[in-house]
Amino acid sequence: MQDLTNYTVGGTVHVIVNNQIGFTTVPSKGRSGTYASDLAKAVGAPIFHVNADAMEEVHMVFKAAGEYRQKYKHDVVIDLIGYRKMGHNELDQPSFTQPLMYQQVAKMTPVARLYEAELVEGGHLTADEVAAMKEDAISQLEEAYAKSKSLTYKAEDWVT
Numbered sequence: 114m115q116d117l118t119n120y121t122v123g124g125t126v127h128v129i130v131n132n133q134i135g136f137t138t139v140p141s142k143g144r145s146g147t148y149a150s151d152l153a154k155a156v157g158a159p160i161f162h163v164n165a166d167a168m169e170e171v172h173m174v175f176k177a178a179g180e181y182r183q184k185y186k187h188d189v190v191i192d193l194i195g196y197r198k199m200g201h202n203e204l205d206q207p208s209f210t211q212p213l214m215y216q217q218v219a220k221m222t223p224v225a226r227l228y229e230a231e232l233v234e235g236g237h238l239t240a241d242e243v244a245a246m247k248e249d250a251i252s253q254l255e256e257a258y259a260k261s262k263s264l265t266y267k268a269e270d271w272v273t
Contacts, residue, residue, distance in 0.1 A: 118222040123186040127153070132165075150192040158188040165195030166221075168228040196221065217260045 131149050144151070150160045159181060163174040171193065178189045196218050199205070208215040232238045238246075 117160055121186075123190050124182040126175075126182050127158075128201050129190065130191050131194045153188070153190040156188060157165060158190050159194060160190045162192045162194060165193050166224050166227055168224065168231070190253045195224075198223070213268045 129149050146152070148160070148162065148193050150162070153160050161174045161178060165171060174191055178191050181187070181189045197207070198218060198221075199207070229243050233240055233243060
């Protein structure tokens with residue numbers, strides 16, 4: 114509907130969080146295309162595939178997608194390819210249905226640790242600065258959580 118009169122929004126950045134959501138089915142058995150983003154080919158939207166573990170590349174792709182949308186006023190798709198460390202929910206155990214894949218996932222370093230190492234090894238931050246940033250973020254989250262326990266909302270808070 115992106116090009117219909119009175120419905121256009123000047124393009125949208127669509128993000129597919131491609132985290133092995135259909136881990137009980139291999140991709141070739143769950144869809145006819147190679148990628149989860151193949152449907153975007155039908156509307157001629159550019160598709161960026163990016164490794165979710167590569168933070169600088171993820172940043173670059175999101176920036177490029179935003180610039181494309183602003184310049185051409187057309188949809189663009191980001192296929193953010195990653196993995197899910199756990200299953201769909203707390204009752205799910207993906208190693209039952211995909212044991213080989215989840216043996217590999219269990220060995221993987223979380224993206225936050227990869228990026229920390231990249232920043233420290235590249236000389237952009239020291240290990241102490243990273244620790245301070247993490248401590249500050251946790252502190253802000255804890256403070257917001259504590260405030261959330263005492264907040265009250267009125268219907269007019271949600272109406273603009």
